[in-house]
Every structure is written in structure tokens, then in C-alpha cells.
Amino acid sequence: MLEEEFEERNKRNLKLRFGNKDDVVLDVLDFAGQGEYYASHQTYIRKDAIFILAIDTSKDFNQRKKHKEREENKSIPEAVNKNLFLCDRPGVAFTCWSPKDYFYYWLKTIQIHGGSSERIIFIGTHEDEKRKDFNFVHLLNDAMAENLVTKAYSKPIIIDLCRYDEVTEEALTEIKNEICMLINKCRRENRPAKWVTFSSRFEIIKRKYPIIKIEDVLEMIDHFDFEMSDTEVADMLHFFHTSGKIIFFNMSRLQDILILDIQWFIDCFKHIIADRQHVEEDCRIVDVKDQKMLRNFHEKGVLEISLYKKLLTQKGISKQYQNTLGEYQSKLGMMFYVQNYEIDDGSSIDGWYVPSINTQEFKPSNARYRSNESSQILCFKFKDYLPYDFFGRLIVACVNSGHWHPYDFRLCKAGADMCYQKSGNEGEQIYLFTSKRIVTVQFIGKHSEQNGQEVKQEILTIVRQLVQFYSCSTEYELGFLCRKEEGYKENSVNHFVSKRYKFCQGCSQPCDWVDTESFWKEVRI
The missing domain is CATH 3.30.310.200 (TATA-Binding Protein)
Incomplete structure (x- = not known):
């Protein structure tokens, strides 16, 4: 069944991508807005991407978000109930920001990991509720003064997506034209047709195997009618990585594994830091040491290695991939391995430090x-x-x-x-x-x-x-x-x-x- 679906998909993609030299295939991604995802957004940022940054014009851009206490979950012990969930807790890295803070976050993230701000389309939403003191041009010029935007934007697109009329249609057409203009400015390179074959194969395989070994890729090649050298395989995987299809780093400790499903990779990180189900289950474990380690993690951001493996095992990730998954997350700045880290009982642990979880305020004397x-x-x-x-x-x-x-x-x-x-x-x-x-x-x-x-x-x-x-x-x-x-x-x-x-x-x-x-x-x- 998978083989038949693969062949059909491959024919469609080849026709779409090579039937007309002017055709362009775009993969569209909507970034999640929940707090626990902000530490991982850079995973999707690529140099050749086009970004649409939507701004709610009905909000006070300088008003900081106030923390709202969630209803207590009675199934979780009261002692740890208020300190568990990243998006619900005050004091972590990505909460209690103003709209301007989030706006600057996106500009910085795109610059740092995408290398440029020249392919950003700015869109203002909630036109019918737009604040009188909201000035889009001034906002962008302020960002340009901070070197976050590289050119002046005199005509941002403001749209009300809650209705559909001639004005909305004109705005949508303008957005399409902006995208086409940016695409035409992008560098285009011809890629071998056999790479498209692999792209289709990966799309099907990732449904069942979100992470695979490089040796599995080489085994696929043996079943095809074409040959590929190790160098060409590395070039192909690098291309898929830079285009946002997969995650692959051709470097020590990472080059033997590639991640086919990027969203699965992000969800693994989210499961570690904020998943309610595993928190509720782990809070009921009898082992007092594990309970203490879990509390330490949600206060200080250091996750003991055995607890890290237990959470990933619970997610269904086999032991052979657990260390490599951590290495990938470290490479992307989501968490980092620490050795001999001293904890409050005088002992030391090996584990993963997740800065976005740390709520400890620095209070120097x-x-x-x-x-x-x-x-x-x-x-x-x-x-x-x-x-x-x-x-x-x-x-x-x-x-x-x-x-x-x-x-x-x-x-x-x-x-x-x-x-x-x-x-x-x-x-x-x-x-x-x-x-x-x-x-x-x-x-x-x-x-x-x-x-x-x-x-x-x-x-x-x-x-x-x-x-x-x-x-x-x-x-x-x-x-x-x-x-x-x-x-x-x-x-x-x-x-x-x-x-x-x-x-x-x-x-x-x-x-x-x-x-x-x-x-x-x-x-x-």
C-alpha cells in the first residue's frame, strides 16, 4: 500500500515540479503561539524561507501580558501544582511579554537563524478594531533603528480576516503579489529528479518512522534504478534540511541520524517540558528521588539523565535514539548537556539544562x-x-x-x-x-x-x-x-x-x- 501511494505521489510531484519551469511549490507552516513552543521556533527557520509576520493592531503594543492563574488541577499534588507548566507560569523566559516584545522576538529570531529580514511580509490584522494610536510605519522604523529591519516599509498590509469583501480580497491579492515578488528574488537552482523521488519517499515514511538512521537511506538507494555517491547523498540531505523538509547536520554525533518529522521533534521537546499527562503521572510515582528531580527541573531547568530517558521512553522513543535526540536539541539551542552539576543535597548529577524552564531570578548582593x-x-x-x-x-x-x-x-x-x-x-x-x-x-x-x-x-x-x-x-x-x-x-x-x-x-x-x-x-x- 505504501509503495503504491509512493509511486502515485512521485508522479504528481514530478509533474508539478518539472511540468512547467515557472511552477513553484511552497510548503506553508503556521507557527504555534503557545509559550512552550517559543524555545523551539528556530528549528523551522531557514535562510531561503519567506516569513509573514502578523500583528494584532487592536492591542496596546507596550502593555505587558499579565499572568493569569489557571485553575488548580486537583490530581496533581498542591506542592508542585503551581510550578509545572511553562505557558502558565510567571517568571520563565517567554511569558509576561508585551506585543512589542514578541514582535522583536520574531525579528531577532529570523535575523539570527535565517540570516536576513529582507523576506518578511508585515501584515496588520483586526482592521475593524485598530487602535487610534497604532502606527505601523513608526513601529517598523523603530525596528529599523534597532537594526532588526533592513529597509523602510512605507505600505504595510492591514487586513480584517474576520470578513470577506472587496477590500479583503484586494489585501489578499497584495499579499500574493508580495510572495511572488520575493520568490522571484530568491535564488533558483535545478535539482536532480531523483532528489524529488526521495522527498516523496520521506513524506510517506515519516508517518511511521519520524526518525531514521542514515544507513536506512543508503539501503533505499540500493532498491532504486539510480546510483548516488556518499557526497551526493550528503548534498541532498543538506538541501532537504535547508529547505525545511528534514533536520540533518553532517557533523560528529549527528550525521548518522536524520529527523524526517520536524513537528514530531518539536513535540518531543514539548513533552519533556510541558506535557500535562506525563507531569500528572510522574507526580504520582513512588520514587521520592524522581519526585525531587522533577521539582528541581521545573524550578531550575536541570533534568537528571535517567528522568530524561524515562520521559522519552514514555513518548515511545527507543533508547537508541534518545541521546541523539538530545544532541539535536542541543545543536538548536533548546537544551544542553551538563556533567557533574551540583544539586542542593550536595550530590552531583549528569543531565540536560533547559534554559526556557528556569524560573530562578538572579539577585546579586x-x-x-x-x-x-x-x-x-x-x-x-x-x-x-x-x-x-x-x-x-x-x-x-x-x-x-x-x-x-x-x-x-x-x-x-x-x-x-x-x-x-x-x-x-x-x-x-x-x-x-x-x-x-x-x-x-x-x-x-x-x-x-x-x-x-x-x-x-x-x-x-x-x-x-x-x-x-x-x-x-x-x-x-x-x-x-x-x-x-x-x-x-x-x-x-x-x-x-x-x-x-x-x-x-x-x-x-x-x-x-x-x-x-x-x-x-x-x-x-
Whole structure:
């Protein structure tokens, strides 16, 4: 039955794609709006995609979303009931945002993972309820000032999809024309007909096998009338990945597996972080240790490895794929593997850190970080935008180096209170922090010159490696905050002082101490 369906589908696709050289086949995807999906949207972002960004013109763009308590589920123990579900809990990475926050999120995500904002069509909805103070052009120009949009848009499309009349039809026609115009600007390349054969085969296979081994692909080739070299197979899979058909990375630990069903992959992640069924079941398990690990995960974002495997087994994922699935999610910035992570009973665990789950607020000690004994605050300022998953990647890279561990388990969503210890030296306290476009580093209390040089070099090396993950140019500048008092705030970026200009925009005055701060002086950009 599958073979007959495959042959019929293959004939249709070949006729559609090669019957007329001007024909174009588009795969349309509607992104989910629930909070638990926001940590995984980058999975679908591709360089050659066209994006339609819909904006509700009836909403106050600066009004932050208030958290609404859901009705308590009596089947879940009260002690953990209020801290379980990502989209229902205050304090996680993607909740309580304003419409403008979400708008900027999408622009940044498209830029970071798609590499450009030139293929975005902006559409305003709810025309009949449009606010009088809503100005689409001003909104886009503000985004352009933040380097989130690369050109001025003088005529965004505003439409009321709740009705269908001549005005609506004209707006829909305009949207179609915009899509056609962007398609014509896209680079077109001829692909072998046998690749289309594989595309059709994958569409059918993924219904039963959402994830397969590369050796299964090679076995398929043996049953076809054509031959393909290993290089051509890799090129074909790379093409399917870049066009959003599959997920495949031709790199160590990932190249032996390919994911055919991207939505299944996303749902696996959602199952781990927010699925109500497994939460209810796991809360009833007798094992006290597992209950404690589950609570720790939903508070701090660290999922012990055995519990991770138990959740995936419950999802029906065989053990042979569980580690690779985690590696793929790590590659895409959804979660990261940590080793020897210390927990509150003094023991350590291996597991997966999911930054989007972490609700811990970073509350540095004012007396400590403002002390004369503490160093000035070293600052990485990113030119246009800081990727949302960057700080999580940075923290995990530090922890996995073996030289860092959190003090009092203080691994927070926007900061970390860390102990740095290397080569048998006495451990030193360091604050790592992020806000808007900056990442900061500060030694707390007494600190040695030797450890200072090691930390500077280690952090700089990690940052240089991490910026290679993203499609766009992620440029940054190294400098300081003008005063310790300006650290650890949402607007700390306004008090960035570069080594070149030595001027603080936030204070509107020069900052001469940059030349005399010997502790950070030898940092090389």
C-alpha cells in the first residue's frame, strides 16, 4: 500500500515540479503561539524561507501580558501544582511579554537563524478594531533603528480576516503579489529528479518512522534504478534540511541520524517540558528521588539523565535514539548537556539544562559587587542583538569545562553566581549576567591576577566559539560598565564604555578609569 501511494505521489510531484519551469511549490507552516513552543521556533527557520509576520493592531503594543492563574488541577499534588507548566507560569523566559516584545522576538529570531529580514511580509490584522494610536510605519522604523529591519516599509498590509469583501480580497491579492515578488528574488537552482523521488519517499515514511538512521537511506538507494555517491547523498540531505523538509547536520554525533518529522521533534521537546499527562503521572510515582528531580527541573531547568530517558521512553522513543535526540536539541539551542552539576543535597548529577524552564531570578548582593575589592564589570556588548539562547550556551560551556560550578545552586535565567577554580588554586566567586545586548563578567571580593587572566581568556574563547552557531553576523565589542552601581539592571547596556571611546552614553560623560583598570587591562579582542 505504501509503495503504491509512493509511486502515485512521485508522479504528481514530478509533474508539478518539472511540468512547467515557472511552477513553484511552497510548503506553508503556521507557527504555534503557545509559550512552550517559543524555545523551539528556530528549528523551522531557514535562510531561503519567506516569513509573514502578523500583528494584532487592536492591542496596546507596550502593555505587558499579565499572568493569569489557571485553575488548580486537583490530581496533581498542591506542592508542585503551581510550578509545572511553562505557558502558565510567571517568571520563565517567554511569558509576561508585551506585543512589542514578541514582535522583536520574531525579528531577532529570523535575523539570527535565517540570516536576513529582507523576506518578511508585515501584515496588520483586526482592521475593524485598530487602535487610534497604532502606527505601523513608526513601529517598523523603530525596528529599523534597532537594526532588526533592513529597509523602510512605507505600505504595510492591514487586513480584517474576520470578513470577506472587496477590500479583503484586494489585501489578499497584495499579499500574493508580495510572495511572488520575493520568490522571484530568491535564488533558483535545478535539482536532480531523483532528489524529488526521495522527498516523496520521506513524506510517506515519516508517518511511521519520524526518525531514521542514515544507513536506512543508503539501503533505499540500493532498491532504486539510480546510483548516488556518499557526497551526493550528503548534498541532498543538506538541501532537504535547508529547505525545511528534514533536520540533518553532517557533523560528529549527528550525521548518522536524520529527523524526517520536524513537528514530531518539536513535540518531543514539548513533552519533556510541558506535557500535562506525563507531569500528572510522574507526580504520582513512588520514587521520592524522581519526585525531587522533577521539582528541581521545573524550578531550575536541570533534568537528571535517567528522568530524561524515562520521559522519552514514555513518548515511545527507543533508547537508541534518545541521546541523539538530545544532541539535536542541543545543536538548536533548546537544551544542553551538563556533567557533574551540583544539586542542593550536595550530590552531583549528569543531565540536560533547559534554559526556557528556569524560573530562578538572579539577585546579586549589592554590598558584594559594589565593594572596592570586587573587579570592574567586564562587558561584551553585541552590536545588533544578542541571541536568546546565547547565555544558556555560555553557562553550559563554563560548567562543562570543569573549572566552574554554581554557588548555592544559583544557576538563574539571566545570571549565575559561579565559583571558578583551576590548577589547585583557591576558588574565586564570579558573577555572570545578561541583559538585552550584553553579557557581563565580574570577580566578587578578593581576586588574583592569575585567575583573572585565565577567566578572561576562557570566556573570550567560549564567546568566539558560540557566535559561530548563528546564521547572521553576531558582532560584539569588549568594554566595561562605567560604574559597578550600574550593573545587573535591565538597562545596564546604556552604561557600556568601550576602550576606544571611553564615554558613557547613559551618564553623558567621559570615563577615564578605563586606562587604569589594570586587572582587565590585558584583555585582547
